[in-house]
Amino acid sequence: MAETVARTERAGHGRVLAALALAQFICSFAGSNMNVMINDISRDLDTTVQGVQVAITVFLLVMAALMIPGGKLTDRYGRKRCFLTGLVVYAAGALLSAASPGLGALILGNSILEGVGTALLIPPVYILTTLLYPDMTSRARAFGVIMALGGIGAAAGPLIGGLITTGISWRAAFVFQALVIAVIVMLGRRIDDPLPPDPTRSFDTAGAVLSAAGLVLVVMGILAADNNIWLMIALLVLGALVLWWFVRSVRAKEASGQEPLLSLTLFRNRTSNLGLVTQNVQWLMLLGSSFTVAAYLQVVRHYDAIQTGVVFTAATLGLLVTSLSAERLAKRRPQRTLIMAGFVVCIVGVAVLIALVAAYSTAWAFVPGLLLIGLGLGVMLTPSVNVVQSSFPEEQQGEISGLSRSVSNLGSSFGTAIAGTILVSGLTKGAYAAAMAALAVTGLGGLAAAALLPRGTGAGPATTPPPHHRP
Template sequence: MSVGMPSGATAERPSAAGASDASGAGRGANRWLALVVLSLAQLMVVLDSTIVNIALPTAQADLGFSNDARQWVVTGYALAFGSLLLLGGRLSDLLGRKRLFLVGVTGFAVASAVGGAADGFGLLLVARIAQGVFGALLAPAALSLVSVTFAHDAGERGRAFGIFGAVSGAGGAMGLLLGGILTQGVSWRWCLYVNLVIAVIALIGALLWLREGEWPARVRLDLAGTFTSVAGMVGLVYGLGNAAAKGWTAPSTLGPVIAGAVLMAVFVLVERRTAKPLLPLSVVLDRDRGASFVSIGLSGVGSFAVFLFVTYYLVDTLKFSPVQTGTAFLPMVGLLIVGAIVSGALLPRIGPRPLVPIGCLLSAIGMALFTGLGAHSSYATGVLPGLLVLGLGMGLIFGSAQNAATNRVHSQEAGVASAMVNTSQQIGGSIGTAVFSSLAATAVASYAKDHAGSAPKGQILADATLTGYHLVFWISAGVFLACGALTALLFRGGPLTVSDDVPPAAAH
């Protein structure tokens, strides 16, 4: 019996026939319609992480705000989303997953409409913060609904998480393309308005095909855990966000990071002593779930190098337009989808232990291929091979880790386990942003200083920039290799079994 499973719960995999009998033929079809709804909602949240970044320069010129203010449009969303994920996951367990899903989708859509109609920086910032708040309700509710919908058949669960993982991994790259198309072809405001289209479809589908399932007994919210987790996450995300622009030794970086780390340590102590904790530590201490959170977090650190520094290379060195840049990532998206679907098919047979490390190894190879990029490299021979290998690797990681992170978890803890998936990725991305941006800036400055006068200034700057990119790609490859080694040790061997603990819950 794994840590976190209730007494008497079985981890044996039910037969396919038993699963079919339990759900009924019609419900089996509707489960997949429910998955489409949940994947659409997840796509809306993931798209927003990159699509707004593409629109920001145009929005800044239109509304007339400063560069410092522009950064807050990104930071405000990240602070709200990252700090409230655990609370959102716990609320979905306590108040009902479908209810929180509907609230999250509706609120996210309204906030997007307000942001798209903003006539100044203040209203745009408020809308972005509101998007983060409702995204923190929506994301864990969606993932936990996938988990409880496909809780009783390992084969179906693997395929479902392969699809959901593909959407989660590919959404960022799709946001780059869609953001470029909408910003250039229509208006930056449509980078926010597009969420209304997705939200309406998701809401209609949710009302048709999602149901609440069995509600847990009502318990009081862990207020001490809520306060320390929210405050700790705010400190970490805010401090790491300042590191790239102001340096690691700046008070605005060190102060929040240290305070955030201390508060998160206090949070762990609080959770150990609380009868009904916000985050039951058994959720994290289970070997498979812990390994999943590690792989998602470290992949978030490593994959940041793709979406930022490869984008920089395409735009600044190869002179790609925003639409061309987004299109350039599509082959990676295709291989990511393939990798996620393959992981979904293989996970019930061989488990995550070989799949995630192999995905990490492929991702490391993809990153290493990027270190050969030069000032005159072509997309087809220089960029594309790395994107293809990396996409396949990331698909294996996301498809396997999201499944294992929410597998065999108590039904009343599915929401908070799902929230930990998103929290791990958010913290990983924040660390990657801070560390890689800082290292690249240092490498560029050092190269320019050491080679001053040896060539024309423009040539030195171009070479220095490539040196910074290469350093980031090598370190990212190392992060993926470390992730592969850790997960090979942490994951249990053998097929991934499912639990009878979670009642069928999501499809009519």
């Protein structure tokens, strides 16, 4: 009887993990699959490469700007309800994108609705995983599956999107997203929320507006770099001032005993802070390199969508191999060591990519570098998440999950914005190399942050305590 109950619980956890992992897959897929549709969308909607770049960046930006409020809402309305609501909003955006007659409708469907849906559904993925898997080893296995599908979604997005675009049309890629969402909804109905929602929890609306506005202004400033340097400076300064205003409002609310959108105590954990930096840089490198290589292949080398997607298979395989080894690696090596090793491999991969593409005109020149980038990212994505999520007790999981995902998606936005800004200034080998070099330099910053993590961080299954339970 006990064995039957245990098998039933494992099967239930398996279905829940499948729903959570598929959710991360489709959101990451949405962030990269449009990279191979640049030419098709530009022609069909009578827009430019820069117009498509704006749509991609705004999607990533909306996710980043709303992820903190999305995480906070899980405490008030429950993780399952936010998860399912986000899926429905996302599906509506995907279907609108599929039918869009112009760039404006595409931005509304893909960038806004899918972005809002993602901000609602992704924080519950990480909160539920942390709560359902209390020890380091099982949590590493679960996060390994989630991050593997997330990384594969980002890396294989160009291939899957290329196959669909070439075989049917770019619009069918959005229908594909809606179909996957339907499957996730069916699986997600079986989720049991470990914590009951607390309708009495307050929501800091002013803080949500200020944090979102500040992040939007900062990324828009980066996007403006190729058009007007003074506009860029003005937007960056204004964004910094709004974020400073947000911090001031948080301090005032905490001093008066009110509950702010984001407690500043989250930033007093040095290990978590460094882990957040590594997350940001990882996704910056992943989405930045994906956009750069995809744009170069299509605009400079005139590859079609499916040819571009095939080239990215190397990165997908690398991510798959190392991400699915997360549990075994977590048992053998400290999280700090894995994160550092991942950055080193990624940076070497970028250097190889630049060197071989400059020397050879064949598509095979992209394979070694992309494979190394995929291997490096797969090694470190899971440890970075594990380090951050495991640094806080159960009652702070909503806040830290929203902050963690916001930081990661902000990295994705930065990667696409920075690389895109360099590329559109002149789509040549020189611009391609400059964009990739900028990503490598950022990777060195991530490596430095990883090196500052406490030695032995997360070493083995017993060193990081599970989240505390409420009395």
